Amino acid sequence: MTHTYSKIIAGTMTWGSGGKKLSKKDMMQLMHYCFDNEITTFDHADIYGGYTNENDFGRAFADSGIKRESVQLISKCGIQVATQNRKNSVKHYNYSKDYIIWSVENSLKYLKTGYLDLLLIHRPSPLMDPEEIFEAILYLKKQGKIKDFGVSNFTPSQIELFSKHMSVSVNQVEFSLTQNKAMYDGTLDQMMLKNIKPMAWSPLGSIYKESSEQTSRIKKQLSALSVKYHVTEDQLLLAWVLKHPSKIIPVIGSTDTTRIKNAMNATTIQLELEDWFLLLQASQGHEVP
Numbered sequence: 001m002t003h004t005y006s007k008i009i010a011g012t013m014t015w016g017s018g019g020k021k022l023s024k025k026d027m028m029q030l031m032h033y034c035f036d037n038e039i040t041t042f043d044h045a046d047i048y049g050g051y052t053n054e055n056d057f058g059r060a061f062a063d064s065g066i067k068r069e070s071v072q073l074i075s076k077c078g079i080q081v082a083t084q085n086r087k088n089s090v091k092h093y094n095y096s097k098d099y100i101i102w103s104v105e106n107s108l109k110y111l112k113t114g115y116l117d118l119l120l121i122h123r124p125s126p127l128m129d130p131e132e133i134f135e136a137i138l139y140l141k142k143q144g145k146i147k148d149f150g151v152s153n154f155t156p157s158q159i160e161l162f163s164k165h166m167s168v169s170v171n172q173v174e175f176s177l178t179q180n181k182a183m184y185d186g187t188l189d190q191m192m193l194k195n196i197k198p199m200a201w202s203p204l205g206s207i208y209k210e211s212s213e214q215t216s217r218i219k220k221q222l223s224a225l226s227v228k229y230h231v232t233e234d235q236l237l238l239a240w241v242l243k244h245p246s247k248i249i250p251v252i253g254s255t256d257t258t259r260i261k262n263a264m265n266a267t268t269i270q271l272e273l274e275d276w277f278l279l280l281q282a283s284q285g286h287e288v289p
Contacts, residue, residue: 008252008264008266009249018053031060032064032066039260040070042073043074047079054111073113077107078123079123104140117148122152123153130165134165150170150172152171156185156186171191171197173198174202175200188246200249203248207237228275229271235269239269240280
């Protein structure tokens with residue numbers, strides 16, 4: 001069964017204590033703003049905000065008046081870090097059957113919902129046992145606690161490892177104009193081949209995070225194209241991602257309403273073929289091989 005997500009996904013990583021420290025009222029307003037702009041999918045992970053974000057979001061969502069069936073909630077599990085909320089001695093991954101089930105049930109309790117639309121294994125572990133993970137996923141699906149299952153940051157071979165036991169519907173990976181190795185290492189090819197839905201975290205890349213020769217070249221090209229298309233530069237960066245035939249869904253982390261609206265409007269931009277390659281050339285610093 002193919003599940004539907006909004007064309008842009010709202011990433012909640014910076015909403016809580018690990019970022020903007022939004023109040024309950026601010027979270028509710030932001031949810032409504034996203035919802036009013038057709039962003040109905042919210043991306044979580046148990047670890048966000050030091051394992052506190054889901055609880056903060058859940059309390060706000062419960063009072064938002066937005067119907068649960070009108071939105072899609074994604075969460076991830078598996079990363080263990082040492083925080084005041086977890087007495088771990090070292091960062092590691094836990095993908096035992098019991099832990100996955102316990103983690104999902106915690107997420108449901110915090111998010112104040114009976115089910116997740118999508119559960120993702122957050123990052124691959126060298127010790128993960130696909131058969132044991134499959135048992136946990138099977139149990140959670142039978143209980144109606146998750147609708148769909150996917151992975152995050154997995155290589156094609158790691159997905160193949162899972163395919164013997166279960167189908168993977170989503171792979172959430174880093175992808176942008178400045179970090180596009182998924183286009184060359186077989187990751188996106190495999191997703192197209194196996195009908196796996198790609199979601200892209202950090203879809204704006206490093207453009208607004210660092211100043212380098214690469215970002216300077218890209219900004220120069222963006223400046224020219226923004227005049228041509230009468231759009232903002234952040235919209236062009238998303239339009240570049242959206243043009244890929246694998247039908248990537250960007251996960252945006254911004255809490256800025258202008259950026260959120262820009263992101264949704266980016267889904268209507270039809271970037272011309274040569275302009276897409278002009279941006280790629282700017283990113284690579286040389287003619288496409």
